[in-house]
Amino acid sequence: MSSAGSVGSGAVRDGAVRVGAIDCGTNSIRLLVAEGVPGEAGLTDVVREMRIIRLGEGVDATGRLSDGAISRCRTALTDYVATMAELGVQSVRMVATSATRDAANKDEFFGMTAEVLDAHFPGAVAKVISGQTEAELTFAGGVSDLRPEDGPFVVTDLGGGSTEIVVGELDRGEVRLLGARSLDIGCVRITERVLHSDPPTAGELAEARSVVAQALAEAGDVPVARAARWVGVAGTFTTMSALAQNLGEYDPTRIHGSVITLDRMREVCDRLVASSIAERRSLGPMHPGRADVIGGGAIVVRALCDVMVERAGLSELTVSEKDILDGIAMSVLTRLAD
Numbered sequence: 048m049s050s051a052g053s054v055g056s057g058a059v060r061d062g063a064v065r066v067g068a069i070d071c072g073t074n075s076i077r078l079l080v081a082e083g084v085p086g087e088a089g090l091t092d093v094v095r096e097m098r099i100i101r102l103g104e105g106v107d108a109t110g111r112l113s114d115g116a117i118s119r120c121r122t123a124l125t126d127y128v129a130t131m132a133e134l135g136v137q138s139v140r141m142v143a144t145s146a147t148r149d150a151a152n153k154d155e156f157f158g159m160t161a162e163v164l165d166a167h168f169p170g171a172v173a174k175v176i177s178g179q180t181e182a183e184l185t186f187a188g189g190v191s192d193l194r195p196e197d198g199p200f201v202v203t204d205l206g207g208g209s210t211e212i213v214v215g216e217l218d219r220g221e222v223r224l225l226g227a228r229s230l231d232i233g234c235v236r237i238t239e240r241v242l243h244s245d246p247p248t249a250g251e252l253a254e255a256r257s258v259v260a261q262a263l264a265e266a267g268d269v270p271v272a273r274a275a276r277w278v279g280v281a282g283t284f285t286t287m288s289a290l291a292q293n294l295g296e297y298d299p300t301r302i303h304g305s306v307i308t309l310d311r312m313r314e315v316c317d318r319l320v321a322s323s324i325a326e327r328r329s330l331g332p333m334h335p336g337r338a339d340v341i342g343g344g345a346i347v348v349r350a351l352c353d354v355m356v357e358r359a360g361l362s363e364l365t366v367s368e369k370d371i372l373d374g375i376a377m378s379v380l381t382r383l384a385d
Contacts, residue, residue, distance in 0.1 A: 073103030073207025099336025103146030184374030289332030
């Protein structure tokens, strides 16, 4: 969902700068313009935007980014660049994640992004980040509003093409990772690979659960058992928090920092998996572009609930509106301070 921060587009406060962060994932592209003082902790949102562009549409089957997907990304990115220029952004960082890592025509995609960014921010380029960097940025953003003493934390970012599981803690303001893994399971990837019926058949659900279980087994070396709190970030988790709270519409202020019991999360997962796309789309907090793939995400979330109970003894989930996008913005401000 798009949402604006509390600052607005007026003058930048004394000593502060405005930075731009763009996260281009498998399902969506998101923008954060934030304001902060180089060398000081903390960022204040100016603008947040999100658009469903389905960049990873068909990638799992073809190995290529489609012309339509690249065109949709160009349109959204062009608008984001104009917004950043209008708001006086001084430095930009754009990262691309799962969908672009292995695409055969990724050079075409990155040529397009360089051209669009260069219109107002010469030298700015989009880059595929490593799994380690993605883990660090995801964790830093996801726990930025939490108390260090409530850790260690396990942060889970469920995207369109991949799911990141990161365990770490905050030590005197510094992130210390204890373990991380990026898994090739995400709501778009699972939906395109397995969930072809509407609603999914029992056989499709069984196959999807098997795929998820196999992927999660690969994360057995991540020290989830050390975590004292589970934090879920990104659109699947935030939408499911809204549904768990029976919100009539998507409300970031009610979602950010919400704590949902795992029993309640399982109920929401089961409801989404059993629903048709039309039924999901009719739910007030549901973004129309997410309705056809959130069932796949719900299968992952339900399996993660079981992992958190069995391995860490946790009984609830904290949902954060802040995630890798905030980590990207924080990294830009740090770079300006150096």
